[in-house]
Amino acid sequence: MATINFGGVDETVITRDEFPLAQAREVLKDEVIAVIGYGVQGPGQALNLRDNGFNVIVGQRKDSASWEKAKSDGWVEGETLFTIEEAAERGTIIANLLSDAGQIAVWPTLKERLTAGKTLYFSHGFGITFKEHTSIVPPADVDVVLVAPKGSGTSLRRLFLAGGGLNSSFAVYQDATGKAYEKAIALGIGVGSGYLFETDFRKEVFSDLTGERGVLMGALAGIIEAQYQVLRQRGHSPSEAFNETVEELTQSLVPLVGENGMDWMFANCSVTAQRGALDWKGKFREATLPVLNELYDSVASGKEAERTIQRGSTPGYRKELEAELAEIRESELWKTGATVRQLRSK
Numbered sequence: 001m002a003t004i005n006f007g008g009v010d011e012t013v014i015t016r017d018e019f020p021l022a023q024a025r026e027v028l029k030d031e032v033i034a035v036i037g038y039g040v041q042g043p044g045q046a047l048n049l050r051d052n053g054f055n056v057i058v059g060q061r062k063d064s065a066s067w068e069k070a071k072s073d074g075w076v077e078g079e080t081l082f083t084i085e086e087a088a089e090r091g092t093i094i095a096n097l098l099s100d101a102g103q104i105a106v107w108p109t110l111k112e113r114l115t116a117g118k119t120l121y122f123s124h125g126f127g128i129t130f131k132e133h134t135s136i137v138p139p140a141d142v143d144v145v146l147v148a149p150k151g152s153g154t155s156l157r158r159l160f161l162a163g164g165g166l167n168s169s170f171a172v173y174q175d176a177t178g179k180a181y182e183k184a185i186a187l188g189i190g191v192g193s194g195y196l197f198e199t200d201f202r203k204e205v206f207s208d209l210t211g212e213r214g215v216l217m218g219a220l221a222g223i224i225e226a227q228y229q230v231l232r233q234r235g236h237s238p239s240e241a242f243n244e245t246v247e248e249l250t251q252s253l254v255p256l257v258g259e260n261g262m263d264w265m266f267a268n269c270s271v272t273a274q275r276g277a278l279d280w281k282g283k284f285r286e287a288t289l290p291v292l293n294e295l296y297d298s299v300a301s302g303k304e305a306e307r308t309i310q311r312g313s314t315p316g317y318r319k320e321l322e323a324e325l326a327e328i329r330e331s332e333l334w335k336t337g338a339t340v341r342q343l344r345s346k
């Protein structure tokens, strides 16, 4: 463990230097990690764990698209790929990577197989924190831990294959064996984390739901739509509106922010741009602060969880979701994006 100063605040974090892969393998050498669910996080975590030398099996609904995907990723039926019931039976660490709404329906199946000394693992504090809505209450004699990669399962796998790691938070909710803490860290290293920072289940879910509804996804998509609309309504072409709103953001400026911070990105743009951005930044902050506070309140009150569960448990919801995504894909903005992406290689 290392104490690192983050902008003036000391935090204890774990990196692969302090907790190398060999140590993680030693901690988990007698464990069978059953990754339940093979959607987005499932493949990323299961494949990274497998390639890192851990004993991993996958549990998935048979004859689903994800079952076929698991087979094409090299998981073998009857050897490393099982039904959810059988994988949970065989696993000593049950990694619950079903969708958050799906976890409710499958919970009785998992609970029955969580015998004393096993570990229940999550990548989100959702099920435990919102137990009034999910009824997920683990038996007292199992360890309950969390490792939440801060990014898509796709990125977790891509970064791993490129020799890097995605930062993750980790938490222990219940330590029945006295070893939950080291197991959580070992799992975090095993799934391919960059550095690990500690949290608790409640803070993880509150921050995660806020982040994805806010700057990371919801606010980003909303502000892009708004600016594109303004430029189009003021007579600019799709190319001009898209390049000034999205293409430059993703291809030029945000990578600069990632490399060296916001001020460095500013410093690498014209003085004209810097003056304007500095003058307008505050207005955007003040305009969005009330919305972000409203969002946090909605998360903290359980309203967001309730809606996620209610929508996610509605039959046919996946189709509705796909229709909403198709509406975005088919909009002028994002159709322009598709054309612009094709032109990148020209």
Ligand SMILES: NC(=O)c1ccc[n+]([C@@H]2O[C@H](COP(=O)([O-])OP(=O)(O)OC[C@H]3O[C@@H](n4cnc5c(N)ncnc54)[C@H](O)[C@@H]3O)[C@@H](O)[C@H]2O)c1
Pocket (backbone or CB within 6 Å): 037, 038, 039, 040, 041, 042, 060, 061, 064, 066, 096, 097, 098, 099, 100, 101, 102, 103, 105, 106, 123, 124, 126, 148, 149, 150, 151, 152, 153, 154
């Ligand atoms: N998607 C991400 O990149 C990401 C990132 C960090 C954390 N997480 C967390 O990881 C967990 C898994 O998320 P995900 O996005 O990979 O899930 P997902 O939506 O891709 O679904 C995962 C699997 O759940 C299965 N499933 C859903 N409902 C089911 C049911 N009723 N019965 C049986 N199987 C069912 C699906 O077949 C799928 O294989 C969640 O807790 C999520 O919040 C996800």
Ligand SMILES: CC(C)(O)[C@@H](O)C(=O)O
Pocket (backbone or CB within 6 Å): 149, 150, 151, 152, 153, 208, 212, 216
């Ligand atoms: C990848 C995200 C947005 O960070 C994750 O939180 C999710 O729910 O998929």
Ligand SMILES: [Mg+2]
Pocket (backbone or CB within 6 Å): 208, 209, 212
């Ligand atoms: Mg999330």
Ligand SMILES: [Mg+2]
Pocket (backbone or CB within 6 Å): 149, 150, 151, 208, 211, 212
């Ligand atoms: Mg997240």
